[in-house]
Amino acid sequence: MRVSYPYKDLLPGIDALAGVMGYKSGTAPEPVTDLIAELSEELLTNGEARAEYTIFNHVRLDKVSRTLGVEGVVFNVKPIVFSQLKHAEGAALFICTAGQEVGMRSRRSMREGDLLRGYVYDVLGSEIAEGAADKMQEALRAAAATTGMSITNRFSPGYCGWDVAEQHKLFSFFPDNYCGITLTDSALMNPVKSVSGIIGVGRNVKYEPYRCRQCDDKNCIYRGRKT
Amino acid sequence: MDLSTGTFYLFLTLVWYPGKQILLLQIVVMTDLLERISTCVEFGKVDIKSPYPPAMKGQEGAFELTRHALDKGVSPGDILEEALIPAMSRVGQKFSRNEIFVPQMLMAAKAMSSSMTHIKPYYLSGETKRRGTFIIGTVRGDLHDIGKNLVSMMIEGAGWEIVDLGVDVSTEKFIEAIEQHPGAVIGLSALLTTTMENMRKSAADLRKKFPDLKILVGGAPVTEEFCRKIGADFYSPDPQGAVEYLKTLS
Ligand code: B1M
Numbered sequence: 001m002r003v004s005y006p007y008k009d010l011l012p013g014i015d016a017l018a019g020v021m022g023y024k025s026g027t028a029p030e031p032v033t034d035l036i037a038e039l040s041e042e043l044l045t046n047g048e049a050r051a052e053y054t055i056f057n058h059v060r061l062d063k064v065s066r067t068l069g070v071e072g073v074v075f076n077v078k079p080i081v082f083s084q085l086k087h088a089e090g091a092a093l094f095i096c097t098a099g100q101e102v103g104m105r106s107r108r109s110m111r112e113g114d115l116l117r118g119y120v121y122d123v124l125g126s127e128i129a130e131g132a133a134d135k136m137q138e139a140l141r142a143a144a145a146t147t148g149m150s151i152t153n154r155f156s157p158g159y160c161g162w163d164v165a166e167q168h169k170l171f172s173f174f175p176d177n178y179c180g181i182t183l184t185d186s187a188l189m190n191p192v193k194s195v196s197g198i199i200g201v202g203r204n205v206k207y208e209p210y211r212c213r214q215c216d217d218k219n220c221i222y223r224g225r226k227t
Numbered sequence: 228m229d230l231s232t233g234t235f236y237l238f239l240t241l242v243w244y245p246g247k248q249i250l251l252l253q254i255v256v257m258t259d260l261l262e263r264i265s266t267c268v269e270f271g272k273v274d275i276k277s278p279y280p281p282a283m284k285g286q287e288g289a290f291e292l293t294r295h296a297l298d299k300g301v302s303p304g305d306i307l308e309e310a311l312i313p314a315m316s317r318v319g320q321k322f323s324r325n326e327i328f329v330p331q332m333l334m335a336a337k338a339m340s341s342s343m344t345h346i347k348p349y350y351l352s353g354e355t356k357r358r359g360t361f362i363i364g365t366v367r368g369d370l371h372d373i374g375k376n377l378v379s380m381m382i383e384g385a386g387w388e389i390v391d392l393g394v395d396v397s398t399e400k401f402i403e404a405i406e407q408h409p410g411a412v413i414g415l416s417a418l419l420t421t422t423m424e425n426m427r428k429s430a431a432d433l434r435k436k437f438p439d440l441k442i443l444v445g446g447a448p449v450t451e452e453f454c455r456k457i458g459a460d461f462y463s464p465d466p467q468g469a470v471e472y473l474k475t476l477s
Contacts, residue, residue, distance in 0.1 A: 022328035031271070031279045032330040110376060113340070116333040122373050158419065165421050186368030186421040 002052045002179075003139055007098075008044040010131030011124065020123055035120050043124060047101050049132035052179045053094035053140060055201065061086055068198075073169050075198070078161035084152050084208060088200030092140050093170055094154070095179050098128035098193035125193035133195045144201050152200035153208055157187070170196055260296045261310040264289055264342060268314035271334025273341045279334070290341040303349040304356075307386055311339055311346075315384030319467030329377065332466075336380045350388075358386040358477040360411035362404045364396030365446075366429055369422035374446060378414060381466035382473060398429045405437055412476060414469065415459070417446040427457040434458050441476060443469055 011017070017036045018028035028036075060069035066082040068075045070091060077085065085091070102125035110118035133154060141151050158164035167187040176182070181189050181196075189196065266272075267289040270280050274290040287295075296306055318335040321327045349355040361382050365375050372394050379389045390404055390411070405411055413433065417426045426449070430442055442459040445468075454462035463469040 021330055022325070029271075029279060029331060029334070030281070031334060107372070110372070115336060115376060115380065116330055118376075119329055119333055119373060164419055184368060184370075186419060186425065188368065188370055188419060188422070190370070192370055 001054070001139070001143075002050070003136055004048045004050045005132050005135050006044075007047045007049065007128055010049055010128045010135070011040050011044065012127065012131070014040070017123065017127060020127060031116070032120075035117060036124075039117070039120050039124055043102060043128075047099055047128075049096065049098045049128050050179050051094065051096035051132045051136035052174075053092040053136060053199075054173060055090060055092045055140075057090040059085075059088055059091045059200075061088065070173070073172060075166055075169055076163065077155070077166075077198075078163075080160040081155045081162050081198075084155065085198070085200040085205070087202055087204040088152065089149075089202035091201060092151075092199045093173050093197075094133070094136060094140075094199065095170075095174065095181055095189070095194060095196045096129055096132040096136055097179055097181050097189070097191050097195075098125045098132065099180065100191045102128060103192050129193040129195050133197075137199060140199060140201075141207075149201050149203060150205050151207065152205045154197045154199045156195060156197035167196060170198070257296070257299065257301050257305075260292055260299065260301065261306065263287075264292045264296060264306060264310040265314040267292060268311055268335055268338045268342060269317050271331060271338050273338045288341065289338040290344065293342040293345045297345055303346045303354065306342070306346060307355065311342060311384065312386050315339060315381060316467075316470065318384075319381050319465075319470055323465055323467045332377065332381070336384065339384050357388040359388070359473070360390060360408045361387045361414060361473065362390040362392065362401065362408060362411045363414035363416065364392035364401060365394040365416045365418070366422050367395060367397050367425040369417050369419060369425070370394045371416070371418035371446070374418065375414075375416040378416065378445065378466045378469055381470055382414075385470045385473060387473060387477075398432045401429060401433060402436060405433070405440065412441045412443060412473060414443045414445070416444075417449060420448050423448060423453065427453075430457045430459050443472060445469065 014033050014036050015025050017040070018033060019025065021028070021032070056070050063086065066077065066079055068077050068082065068085055102121055106118045106121035106125060109121060137154055144151050155162065157166040157170060164187045167183055171183045181191065181194050183189055272280060272283045272288040274288040275286065277288055278284050293306060297303065315335065318327070318332055322332050346355065350357065363375055363379050365371055379391050383389045390408060392400055392404055401413060405413065415426050415429060417423045426444060433440055433442060443461045443463065444454050444459045445463050449462060451462045461472045463472060
């Protein structure tokens with residue numbers, strides 16, 4: 001399933017974006033909020049994020065090795081992710097991307113010496129990629145609901161103990177340049193502002209708003225966030 | 228800080244030391260200028276046109292004040308050591324304590340770099356010396372650059388010359404840069420666990436070729452333990468830690 005979302009549907013408000021940069025509501029300095037407003041406005045008219053997911057109706061879950069098999073490919077998802085997927089009947093494998101444009105703008109600004117502008121573009125790019133993943137997840141939830149199924153949270157290689165190198169296994173399901181994304185040997189997606197992962201589907205799976213309790217990574221930005 | 232403090236100070240001096248007015252006046256003006264430059268950098272006041280911070284609106288910024296200081300005979304070295312470096316150090320410390328965030332660090336850097344426009348010619352002429360050369364790059368296979376850029380900027384603010392090799396840097400490129408800048412310290416950045424493996428390889432090869440080289444490592448997934456394992460000299464989770472480490476070397 002392929003979906004695309006205009007940037008304008010993905011960017012949260014200025015206060016929320018300043019929050020991503022660390023500021024409590026209303027405390028960001030004016031040049032920062034001004035720049036967020038200017039660049040958000042500029043990007044709103046400028047682009048589209050893309051997301052694609054493929055649903056596999058059957059997955060094999062091995063409780064001993066805590067792995068998940070999809071069409072013969074075994075994902076070593078590790079305990080935290082496994083515990084969330086263990087009741088899944090099927091799974092959606094997904095990738096989302098904000099595209100090249102926002103990253104290019106960020107790098108250009110940095111090269112020209114305007115680090116603040118480059119940084120704000122960078123944060124906007126991350127939020128666009130995350131926003132696209134949220135929307136894609138919502139579309140999947142709605143589609144699953146029509147057949148009486150629920151979905152889990154989304155999980156990405158590189159988070160919750162799942163090795164980022166498993167991106168290669170994930171990408172083995174996608175045709176080359178799927179969604180405009182390529183994967184390097186070191187498991188890095190290009191464009192950089194991209195997110196990949198898996199979502200469990202089944203009658204007995206549930207979305208867990210407090211899954212972070214199981215993880216001890218205090219620095220993770222998803223701590224306390226709903227995804 | 229209230230920028231009127233300097234003027235007030237000047238007034239008191241004149242009243243209390245009538246016989247030595249001229250000499251004292253000169254010292255006070257210099258101190259005042261250096262303090263003002265430092266404040267401008269700390270709070271990101273670039274030049275007279277910058278509207279931020281609001282309390283300094285319409286006042287001269289780091290750019291103009293540095294020019295005045297040089298014109299009044301303050302040495303570029305004093306501007307660096309007594310105004311710019313302390314300002315950036317306060318910025319780094321506030322960032323480490325989560326009192327300010329990346330954008331304010333970058334605003335300070337911009338003010339610093341406007342001041343440096345006037346200082347750079349003295350580096351070129353050799354009249355002012357840097358504390359050393361710092362070569363930095365994101366390791367092979369990794370395209371992340373924001374963190375690396377922040378670290379370079381803060382280290383430059385601490386008086387070091389920066390050789391930024393960019394992202395996806397091979398060991399050969401690091402070696403080449405070290406050969407061109409003997410005595411330089413090297414910084415490796417990595418943001419993915421997969422590219423930490425390349426960091427390990429680079430660190431090992433560099434150590435083999437340059438046994439005395441100081442290697443600094445950082446990036447979100449990097450840890451103290453990993454640093455020790457790969458034989459690097461220092462791990463810092465943030466730019467300020469890197470600056471503090473470099474201070475111990477210069
Ligand atoms: C030489 O000395 C030194 C000293 C200090 C040094 C140094 C060198 N270099 C850096 N430092 C230090 O100083 C800097 C200033 O304080 C800091 O630099 P940073 O670069 O760390 O900080 C920047 C200024 C701001 N920080 C950032 O921009 C990164 C923030 C976090 C939250 C993050 C974000 C925002 C994103 N991500 Co993702 N992301 C994470 C990050 C987790 C985290 N808490 O850091 C990290 C980097 N991501 C990770 C992962 C896994 C991923 N991400 C992905 C995607 C994304 C977003 C698109 C959503 C977004 C933007 C990504 C981007 N690269 O632009 C994916 C990869 C994208 C790709 N292109 O391949 C994906 C692979 C997930 C997926 N499967 O989709 C993790 C990598 C660890 C790993 N397991 O390998 C990660 C550490 C999160 C985690 N698990 O905790 C310090 O590290």
